[in-house]
Amino acid sequence: MIDHVGLLVSGYERSREFYRTVLAPLGGELLMEVTAEQTGDGSHAGFGMNGRPTFWIDTSQNTHANGAVHVAFTAPDRSAVRTFHRLALEAGATDNGAPGLRPHYHPHYYGAFVLDPDGHNIEAVCHSPE
Template structure:
């Protein structure tokens, strides 16, 4: 249903360093930087696995922090995401584990990114 989503980040280079590490265990990476002539000089980049779906735009972080959940293929990917995100400077917001109050097979982990957004990796497969 959702094709892509974008958030503003206060410091693009800091956010990029964080997301480069946090996304790697999920098989995602920075796939595109929009040329500056199309953005008025603002840094804009898109992360994804096969196409950009999660966009970072340089500027003042707008409004309330966001919550975004990324699909993980396995519970081990959730664990690796959480570890990598913390090593990249994220703040823990929920260690990897089952969340049966959402669904019996819901295995997720939550981390605050450098701008205070609550990012999550989740696997819905039983293991």
């Protein structure tokens, strides 16, 4: 059900090194970094195991638009991502990123983002090619 989670941090390098250190004995490692230029906002670092980042930190500047807490749910296909987005908006969420490809994560990353009633950044993501 949970694909990945993310936290907003105030200092990217400091937090990146903190999590690199404390997650190492648990088997976690820094697997991916995404620059502010790629996202259009903050820098991101993805930690995980077995080549899959499941815990992210980021320095997005606009916490209201990006949510201080980020939770991404796994979707079985792209249609489910679109349905999630539509139903979330109908249920009162605020759009935070229409369904679509996010190739700066990987070529098949298809996600949609909404802000829930408390302003948390909630996502549905499908990693399949179609």
